[in-house]
Amino acid sequence: MSNIVKMQICNSEIEALPDSSPQPLTVPAAEPETANDGSLLDLLTTLSTRNGIAVVQHGARLAVMSELLVAMLAHLPVAMRAGIVESFRDRIEELMSLSDDRSLPEQYHTALLTEVNRYLNALQ
Numbered sequence: 001m002s003n004i005v006k007m008q009i010c011n012s013e014i015e016a017l018p019d020s021s022p023q024p025l026t027v028p029a030a031e032p033e034t035a036n037d038g039s040l041l042d043l044l045t046t047l048s049t050r051n052g053i054a055v056v057q058h059g060a061r062l063a064v065m066s067e068l069l070v071a072m073l074a075h076l077p078v079a080m081r082a083g084i085v086e087s088f089r090d091r092i093e094e095l096m097s098l099s100d101d102r103s104l105p106e107q108y109h110t111a112l113l114t115e116v117n118r119y120l121n122a123l124q
Contacts, residue, residue, distance in 0.1 A: 066115070073122045081123045088123075092116050 076084070099108070 066118070069119070070122045073119065076123075085120065085123050088116075088119065 073081070073084075096112070
C-alpha cells in the first residue's frame with residue numbers, strides 16, 4: 001500500500017486522507033488450454049476500468065496543480081515575469097526538440113501548446 005497522502009479542502013482547512021488510488025491489477029498466468037474467454041474478458045474489463053479511473057484521477061490532480069500555478073504566477077512582480085517567460089520559452093523549445101525524434105500523436109502536441117499558451121497568458 002502506498003504511503004502517499006492526498007489532501008482534501010474541507011471548511012477552509014486541509015485534511016489529510018489516505019491514498020485512494022486503485023490498486024494494481026494482478027493478472028494470474030492463464031493456462032491457454034483452460035483459460036475461458038469470459039474470465040479474460042472480465043480481466044480486460046477490470047483493467048480498462050481501473051485505467052480509466054487512474055486517468056481521471058491524474059487529470060484532476062493536473063487540473064489542481066495548473067490552477068495553483070496560474071494563481072501563483074498572477075502574484076509575481078512584472079519584472080520577474082519577463083525573465084520567467086524567456087526561460088519558459090527556452091525550456092519548451094528544448095522539450096519540443098526532444099519529441100522530434102519520436103512519433104507522438106497530434107493530440108500530444110495540441111495539448112502541449114495549449115498549456116504553454118495558457119501559462120504564457122498567465123504571465124502577461
